[in-house]
Amino acid sequence: MKITVLGAGGMGSRFAIMLHNAGNEVNLVDGWQENIDAIRNNGISANMNNQDINVRLPISTPQEIDKTGNNADLIIVFTKSNQLQETFEAVKPIIGRTTYVLCLLNGIGHEEILKEFVPTKNILQGITMWTAIMDGPGKVRLSGDGNVELQNFEPEGKVFAEKVVDVFNKAGLNAKYSNNVKYSIWRKACVNGTLNSLCTILECNIGQLGKTKEADTLLKKIIAEFAAVSEKEGIRLDQNEVFNHVSETFSGVGEHYPSMYQDLIKNHRLTEINFINGAVTNKGEKYGISTPYCDILTQLIHAKEEILNVS
């Protein structure tokens, strides 16, 4: 399959390497010049389950993209949520009539942006539990196991979605066709909407949050807002199950600082709050549902971005 991976960070590199090793034609697109230069000159250096490997793959900026009409069969989206719009403006040339777009980003509402560029019948959505750490330009660390769950956005996309599952499984990506991927997306968004925003605003890791007396109440309030809004989109979240699922991380990955903390507090980068709690706020407004915890968390995170002069 001819696959373009948008975003050659940790996750994009993982998928690119695994799909390339399984014999697919993989192209990378990234916006960070140092990363592009490193990958062009030296390939991706990956430590994969404690084994050092090096993989050479073509990489370009969104602007340099192949404009010859040589379309991709599949575009996998691993950009930052905030860059989705501008990246797709630039990669239009490789989106053909038969190009499918698979979005595996955390959060909610990416399809609203994708719809501007791709017919909804060509959109696939999913979530992944794979992880990856980026150590610097062209350098990634890939350990542990993961999986992918995906589904077509409209019935017509099912045949291709199943083909992607097959291609992913041949690459060891442990993929599964889901009959209700939206549920999984909302469920995972609850994890990010609690742990990411709370650990960022409290400047703590997941274990520290879990040890506070307030954690349970905070989680429950936030999950209730996600559930009230998702219900309007036909997803009835099992709030107790989701709460237990989030709580399990307190002891499970306690030492871990969520990605939003790393973005904002550690690296002074913009967060993806607009696609997490902010998306619930926006949808809540649209459906006439009050979502004060998501509202104030979104406001506080944006205020913190401004205070840290992040843009």
Added chain:
Amino acid sequence: MKITVLGAGGMGSRFAIMLHNAGNEVNLVDGWQENIDAIRNNGISANMNNQDINVRLPISTPQEIDKTGNNADLIIVFTKSNQLQETFEAVKPIIGRTTYVLCLLNGIGHEEILKEFVPTKNILQGITMWTAIMDGPGKVRLSGDGNVELQNFEPEGKVFAEKVVDVFNKAGLNAKYSNNVKYSIWRKACVNGTLNSLCTILECNIGQLGKTKEADTLLKKIIAEFAAVSEKEGIRLDQNEVFNHVSETFSGVGEHYPSMYQDLIKNHRLTEINFINGAVTNKGEKYGISTPYCDILTQLIHAKEEILNVS
């Protein structure tokens, strides 16, 4: 007048010095041993409007207090809100039938605690705009001007409240009898309930908060909750006026870090959030009014206290 000042921090020292200099019999009560030792050995060293002065005043711990029945005419409360209960347990012996208690603490709900120890007819409430900085044990810096507004809690207290106004004015404390001190207390609590909690959770100063795009919304939401709750207690806050009053501080005292920030972030001490946003949460619950912004701010500040191992 025989006056006991509870809490020999910056503000307590200011009032004690000014009232002592005007000829009143002033006793100090404090819980910090180093401070007590310094004041016992060397008096209070104050820099008052750039003039160095030294004032010797009797000081004791709450536990050492005069138990001979030698009651105070007036007790002025400048303890930390969190210490109010335990301090009053200890100073019971100096509270006689004719002892009045004046509470000038920031925040809401102190009277609920005072009522356990003093008949409500002997309670006076007020606010003050005087400031003070504590530089270390027995050392304070007192500059600028200020004033005091006070009122009796019940009609019977009016005569004594007016007497206190007179005593304060003779000491240069610029006091005024108020016909609606509760309005002033709630109005000032709105300043603390916005600037203190937001600057603490965002770890920023007042000017930085004011420059964020979110500040206006955050202020308005919080003030609206204070207003909804205070209305149930007969206080109809003018929300626009209060919003403008708080906003003025953004340029006025922009470089200033509010006291809650200094307590928690700088000095790793417990905050007084339970007497500010937390009091609105509690009263909201009692009156059946939803106060989500105050709720989550209280929860976040408590969580931060725990994360910083403050107790």
